[in-house]
Amino acid sequence: MKKRFRIKKERDFQLVFKKGKSYANRQFVVYLADHPKTDHMRLGISVSKRLGNAVKRNKIKRRIRVFFQHHQNRLKPREYVVIARQPVSSMDYHQMEKSLLHVLKIAKCIK
Numbered sequence: 001m002k003k004r005f006r007i008k009k010e011r012d013f014q015l016v017f018k019k020g021k022s023y024a025n026r027q028f029v030v031y032l033a034d035h036p037k038t039d040h041m042r043l044g045i046s047v048s049k050r051l052g053n054a055v056k057r058n059k060i061k062r063r064i065r066v067f068f069q070h071h072q073n074r075l076k077p078r079e080y081v082v083i084a085r086q087p088v089s090s091m092d093y094h095q096m097e098k099s100l101l102h103v104l105k106i107a108k109c110i111k
Helices: 010-019 054-070 086-090 093-106
Strands: 021-024 028-033 042-047 079-084
Touching: 010 028, 010 042, 010 079, 021 093, 028 093, 042 054, 054 079, 054 086, 054 093
Parallel strands: 042 079
Antiparallel strands: 021 028, 028 079
């Protein structure tokens, strides 16, 4: 993803946690916050060490990024922070996609 679409700094994560709303299911927690200065979405991803070694965590993060790239035109321009929970470590891409769509539909951020 391009730099302008990423959330990398700790203070940006904290701002989304503090000012945003959270939506969750068994596999993911998604925090959403409006950002007044941007007209596009921004994404931050958090995967705990409990989900596996670095290879496994990076694979999960790559799959989440691919999901957001594929569905970028359907999503509202907001800041998204996605936190993966334990069941994600044993899921394939299609199951993750279905679960993320479910959470984002609950959050009403899909056009």
